[in-house]
Amino acid sequence: MGGARTRPEPQTGARENVIELPVLAEGSVEEISGRTRQRARFRGDFEYPGDDFEGPNVNRWQYLPQTPPVEDLLVEEVREIEGNEREMVMNMGPQHPSTHGVLRCVLGLRGEAITRCRPDIGYLHRCHEKLNELWSYQGTIALSDRLDYLAAMTNELAFVLAVEKLLEIEPTERADYIRVICSELQRIASHLLFFGTTALDLGAVTPFLHSFREREAVYDVFEYISGARLLYNYMRFGGVRTDFPPGTDKKIREVLDLLENRLPEYHDLLSYNPIFAVRTQGVGVLSRDDAIAWGAAGPVLRGSGVAYDLRKADPYSGYEKFDFKVCVEESGDVWARFMVRMKEIEESIKIIRQALDGLPEGDARGQVPRFIKPPPGEVYARVEGPRGELGCYVVSDGSDKPYRCHWRTPSFHHVSLLEFVPVGHLVADVVAIIGSMDPVFGEVDK
């Protein structure tokens, strides 16, 4: 942003590129769809799979070329933009590779600076809460894996804790330890993925390869324990599905040793790399008050200087027995959120070592009937997932299916922060900010 460079004046006739679209009238769908299809063919000479579907959705292709996506902005905002020739509307996503799935951001730009940002979500909506009402309690455990698919263990744990509260049963002590070990391994795996994708978003490819190498080692452990690498279906009411197979202790300790050796390498490679520091420090600052008011959680909240961790504030599954510290950074920028996660990996390693040392003998699963009908009532259980407070609100009416199941997912609120955090930054910084929120669209869109 040197002073020597002058910004070119925007062309006043830029709006000429916009193709005027015919006003939709009753019965004109055929004509418009034909015309837009022609245009689509002209643009790329390819056909869409639903091209011959003559339904009301056909005319959505009319939004393909250059029309600003005005339906996603507020009316007064559109008026403001139209009256301001220097402001442009740009669509980022939903297929942008750095949006971690299917996030679409409608950006208002003035030159390269962001004037407004409207996150648009819902592209991965799978009716999760409706399916919860249609499926039995057991089926919902497997379904909750799909919510935050990078942290399936903690999702299962939230639901299982909620139903255990309703049933008024306690898991066995060994099961609690196993749950803690699995949650912390999951946190490590998730944060390793974050490390890789953040670097990738900022243009550094190598850290991604390094972090995935270690993440594979963690997933090998999960495969050994539960038989699955990503979606485990491992937690059960009153315990876990199967006990640790013989040799698990050794395997987990090997992974922890490996990680401890590699973490300094990560810091050399990326964390204290001057280019990375320039791209992240002072970017996307989220103040302490905003973080609390907007419901930020987990590393995003702790990156803004709030020492709030449910494992300490409201312990579950026996977390009060372990010695670890809550990682906090004060600056609230992308760098702070990054460093909180990197420190949490070290704390997780400490917790797992303590849990492995103290792993009690006994059953890993309590005596709970296969088919359960919790008594009527409602409960809100929450766990500290890798992305923050994951809450599960279950209402039972005494039948074998939840009457209502609501998920409080942290990523949903982290995406809502995008409404104001990127304003004033450059387009390239939006990518860094989205990456630092680490949203997973399975749980944003539910």
Next chain:
Amino acid sequence: MVEGDKAQPAMNDGTRQVLEAIRRDHPDWQPEVTRWGEVQLRVGREDLQAVARALRDDHGFNYCPSETVVDYVKEGRFELDVRLFNLDTGAKLVLKSDLPRDDATCPTLAGVWATCKWHEREIWDMFGVRFEGHPDLRRVFLSESFQGYPLRKDFVDARKPRPRLVRQR
């Protein structure tokens, strides 16, 4: 939902202090204690904003992780369920309000906790509860052209089934 001293053991210190403060300052609020050691307040929807503001400013409930609605269709009401926490003392509180099903409106809490802005967009999308005074009440997951509110218990999907697309060989 047991009232009284039976459920005291699960309650933490912050919650106990808040319960005492509420009983002292607001004798008309009638707090209950749930089985899980949370204070539960049931208020009419016309008092919702005032109560929420008092809870935030006077009792330190600065964090609202969850706001949702349950559809009790047989009783003809929606139940608004707001979970509140105090990050400093660890106090827990549940704010409940009944909304009649045939007049599904509610004053917005977006001015009290900013996070409710998106909670309420989700509720509007899924249950069709209109939040009065909300700054940006658009659907959040579904498209604006979607008919109906899918998490209502009486929702029927009236759309025609979409033809299956089969690849021609």
